Amino acid sequence: MTQNMSKAQQIMSDLLREGSFNGLDGPKVADSLLAHRGWWKGFIFFQVHGLGITLRDIGQLMNADTLWIMPTVAGLDDGLETLAKSWGADEVGWIDDSSAGEVLRVWWD
Numbered sequence: 001m002t003q004n005m006s007k008a009q010q011i012m013s014d015l016l017r018e019g020s021f022n023g024l025d026g027p028k029v030a031d032s033l034l035a036h037r038g039w040w041k042g043f044i045f046f047q048v049h050g051l052g053i054t055l056r057d058i059g060q061l062m063n064a065d066t067l068w069i070m071p072t073v074a075g076l077d078d079g080l081e082t083l084a085k086s087w088g089a090d091e092v093g094w095i096d097d098s099s100a101g102e103v104l105r106v107w108w109d
Helices: 007-017 026-035 049-059 073-078 080-086
Strands: 039-045 067-071 091-097 099-105
Touching: 007 026, 007 039, 067 073, 067 080, 080 091, 080 099
Parallel strands: none
Antiparallel strands: 039 067, 067 099, 091 099
């Protein structure tokens, strides 16, 4: 496993690497996250616009558009948001989740 990541997190990283479309460079984002491993506790990458779109493209591409990142304190303080803005996303912003706390949402259209 890479840099103390769980198997599930490694799978999510692999999915992100496959997600290149609409300005998202999946390998670049995954490498960037790994280079700043101290800034996040975990992340997930998936399609938020419906199962139909995902099923339509199954077997052709990884059709996902949203990356959710749970930061560490260092990530909040040291610029995880600024880093995410360098990835060419259409939207980058914080969501305050009642159970998870502050979560960074990165979305590509």
